[in-house]
Amino acid sequence: MPVDNPYLDDEEDKKAAMDMDAIVKTLFAPIYPVIAEQIKSMHGIVTGNCIDLGAGPGALSIGLARITDLHLYAVDKSSHSFDIATKNIKDVGLEDRITPVKSDIAAMPFEDDFADLMISRGSIFFWQDLAGAFNEIYRVLKPGGETHIGGGFGTPELKKFIFAEMAKKNDGFEDRSKKRGGPKAMKRIKDALDETLGGKYRMTQSDTGFWIFITKEKAL
Template sequence: MTDGTARFDREGAQRMDRIAKTVFAPVYPVIAGQILERCGIARGRCVDIGSGSGSLAIALAGISGLAITLLDSSPDMLSVAAENLRETGFSDRCTLLKADVHNIPLPDASVDLVVSRGSVFFWDDLPPAFAEIYRILAPGGRTYIGGGFGSASLRDAIAAEMIRENPEWQTFREKNLGPENRERIGRVLAELGVPHRIVNDGSGFWIMLEKEQ
């Protein structure tokens, strides 16, 4: 999904939306369930950073009472997301925000949950991005940021299909989710000194910040 650096025109946004609704469709309900289970936040305000066409936000809205802001830097992606929200009936509980993760136009301590799947690997500058996310978290707020497929079986099935379509996709995935990138993100968080833990299992690689009460 997109963020502060990735740019999609209308055609690219529609292509990403098609992939999200086909190959990746089983992933989002699983990750949404894991977010609620692991973060324990089902109500309040949520921001999905690099929301793309809205698949994760829609899955979360379907199983929670969260009011969700879809934040993306691409107006074409947000346009596609708006269509998907109307079709799924979640326009009343989800809003769109064109913005960059490095400069989030939301007040301090105003968000209970920040989620993001796939965009962190494209952020231009990790320290200010995570600092911004921590700034907008309310006391007791948490994040679920990273990348993954929800389970090892989904990961393997989707990888096989994506590699058939584009053999270079495997290299792209390994770069994003490989140990070097995970360690780099871990160092950034340690240097920032923000309370966090990292999940690295069959569900994927996820960064869970928590704002102190």
């Protein structure tokens, strides 16, 4: 089970959703346009359907919608995150480009071979059923589609700045981050990937974060 998951209790979920919304609009705000640009540059997928897994308040969906012609589906299991994302999307006038979806990632309401691109930043550490999620991602991913799933802060400089600012709050952010991205967590993720996808993925780790790239081959 993921460590210190606040999203399993409704009151804790509400607080976590509100806290996340506040921080993505302030200290974390610079990272989402950077990651969105990295996704666009790396994958070159700018039209079609994109699913943002564990989208929270919708910051990455909004960032990618602003620089592509993708239609995004901001998926989150949390009803509080869903409500916040719905408001945030409306506030920036992107209701016709981003559709909030309340759903467990392991049981999404999409048809087979639906998504050209599937993205996620930071939510994988809270997924309860990793094997179920990866199976569902592969089902929904279109042949020839790609994923950009993991966690990061955009650049080493942004990561350093954010960690320094969070350290001033003395709330254990760095310790929680290290635990969530530590060897046990990475092994849990890799074991689930190997179990469900075999060699159909690539995982990278660097000073900007870690990312999982799943590919679904086109039929011959």
